[in-house]
Amino acid sequence: MPITARMSPDQLDAVLREALEANGQRFTEQRAAVYRVLRGTTDHPSADEVFTAVRGDITDISLATVYKALETLVSCSLAVKLTYGDGSARYDARTDDHYHSRCLVCGQVRDVPGEPHEVLPHIDAGAGFQVRGYRVEVVGLCQACA
Numbered sequence: 001m002p003i004t005a006r007m008s009p010d011q012l013d014a015v016l017r018e019a020l021e022a023n024g025q026r027f028t029e030q031r032a033a034v035y036r037v038l039r040g041t042t043d044h045p046s047a048d049e050v051f052t053a054v055r056g057d058i059t060d061i062s063l064a065t066v067y068k069a070l071e072t073l074v075s076c077s078l079a080v081k082l083t084y085g086d087g088s089a090r091y092d093a094r095t096d097d098h099y100h101s102r103c104l105v106c107g108q109v110r111d112v113p114g115e116p117h118e119v120l121p122h123i124d125a126g127a128g129f130q131v132r133g134y135r136v137e138v139v140g141l142c143q144a145c146a
Helices: 009-022 029-039 047-055 063-075
Strands: 080-083 089-092 099-103 109-112 137-140
Touching: 009 029, 029 047, 029 063, 047 063, 047 089, 063 080, 063 089
Parallel strands: 099 137
Antiparallel strands: 080 089, 099 109
16 A cells, blocks of 8 residues: 555554564554554654653553564654764655755754655765665755754
């Protein structure tokens, strides 16, 4: 089932179940809750933010379980882990090639609109290099921090 912007919880669960089973993992309600939180936001949350959101539905879930669920989603290509030099990480359910802007003060991460091939000029990665995707981040100050 192709992933679309607006999917019902049942459709999201079906996508999750299929991806987990294809990667030798099992479907759990905790993983489903974490996936629904990620798919339901464009804010690129940290693991702590996902934990807080999921606790609204599953009160006894642990932070360790959320971390494990996020890493499982990343390993099944259902999410992307955005890591930074300071050791922090944020998660994105959009797995297509796209760019981000990140505020150096508050850490907010947002999607940059536009198609990757329209935003940047052609990059020569070297003879024989086969480009498989892009990871570009624009850093600066968001409107609130500027």
